[in-house]
Amino acid sequence: MSRFTPLEVTDVRRETRDAVVLTLKPDPADAEAFAFTQGQYLTFRRMFGAEELRRSYSICSGVDDGCLKVGIKRVEGGAFSTWANEEVKVGDHIDAMPPMGRFFTPIDPATAKTYLGFAAGSGITPVISIIKTILAREPQSTFTLVYANRQMHSIMFREELEDLKNIYLGRLSVIHILKSEGQEIDLFTGRIDDHKLDALFDLWIDAESVDAAFICGPEALMLTIADNLRKHGIADEQIKFELFASSQPGRAVKPAVSRETSVTGNSCAVSVTLDGATRSFTMPKDGNSILDAAVANDMDAPYSCKAGVCSTCRARVLEGEVEMAVNHALEDYEVRAGYVLSCQCVPVSDKVVLSYDE
């Protein structure tokens, strides 16, 4: 189960017009829990009105920086990112879970590796953490970063990257690609596509020497880059991806759990959505789970342990009332959002609408 701990905001730095870097400090007693590996992220929670939102942000400091920093870019209309950019101030506390994530390769001080990184926009955050850590801890390794942004002034960590280049002479190279701002070299202007990547490999990057590649950016760009890397002989297991797209429940989605459901009959009209198809059936209120009823009605509903332990059978109740016998896998926050373990839930109301697709 997740453990949230308050972190103190000790610095707020405006990085670009719409991105902010927060420095966070755990209580000394929690410091160990917040030790991190380069490329990991923190998950925050905060109440917005009556609703708890959770959002993840990659740590952008290196493991030897001695501090926790996150860089948060404001998303148009985004609840958490706007709050972080506009309201957070020094001295505030933010609830966070200990670092998680597996966007890294193991560090080995004795090796001399060649790393390649691709980042777009705020996708730089985990990548700069990786860069700093590798430069500090693998003295013979080198890193080439291809970094895509719209314009010069929207580049996060531009100065910090320059400083790193100077500190670690010859070991970090940064290629800035600007979408809508001309540069001296044509190749570095416009959007990153297969053609531009081919040219980069022809002129600037020796694909054969690459030991590992990191990509963090929007979906379409990550696909383009990964395909091109494969084309240049870089194997799947050498490529690490981090995607920022969030599947965490957003602000507007509120389950329509109606309170005035009737609980009079001995049977329940259940409607279950799975892979976009909805099936309706009636089941007796005899203690059998909704999962079993769905399976008995020929639905390929997901489950594994059937003991309330694994969460494979997670579904969302959109209407009606159910009761969960045991729950060892969902958190209160998910339960409040309407999630249930379908292997453990029996209908209470006479009608239940449940979905495996949300």
Place this chain on the structure above:
Amino acid sequence: MMNDADTMSIEDYLAGGGKLSSPDNVPPRYRAELLRLMSSFVDSELAGSAGFADAINWAPGISQRIAASRIVLEKAASAEKVLDLMEDFGTDKALYNRAHDWATRQPRDAKVDPRRQGGDMRLSVFHAPLISWTDACVMNLLMGLATGIQLRELAQVSYIPLADVIRDIIPVEARHKELGRVGLVEICATEEGRSEAAASVDYWFPRVADSFGAVGSGRFERLARMGLRHRSNKDQLEEWTQAAQAQLAALKIR
């Protein structure tokens, strides 16, 4: 986020060969199918480990005893590596181990439906009991070959943390298979040993073949779109059949 206009749904991203790296961005149906794959692996390893425990005491010599103990240990360790990934999704690791009895087996001659049986998600082959050291070696060789093929498939899944863990497990499982093969070389040195092994092969061959799942199962396509499957059950089964027959021929069993 990236202020780029070229946004794409995660479903399209996955269908295009994209990879995911965090429980925070897996869509719900992906989450469910991924957990299913992981628990099938974990349950099979735990049941495999538990089932092999008896073989320790059947071992004819000390080196075989050590080998069998290692298999019991390492299969449990491999299960834990994947269980750790499930924990990121909320699975209660401690309770998971206690949720089922990993040592239970059906009677030797029971006809086991290749689809899921009973409480856990182990592959059906792990419902069949081992009866002797020779039997254990045969099962290990045949199932070890199958596991190698099945893990190479799993190593390509679009959830990178799982693919990475599976890549670490592949050499461990290959060693287990090798221990079975080496055991069989010794057993097949005598005519009597070879005929006992042949009887075990008759028993295990069809059961291991069943572990590749139904040929042409409809789930494949849906899982393939999510990057959770790549090679068809039929292709994998064919590869296994050839590899197994070659090994048995080398041992002069079949």
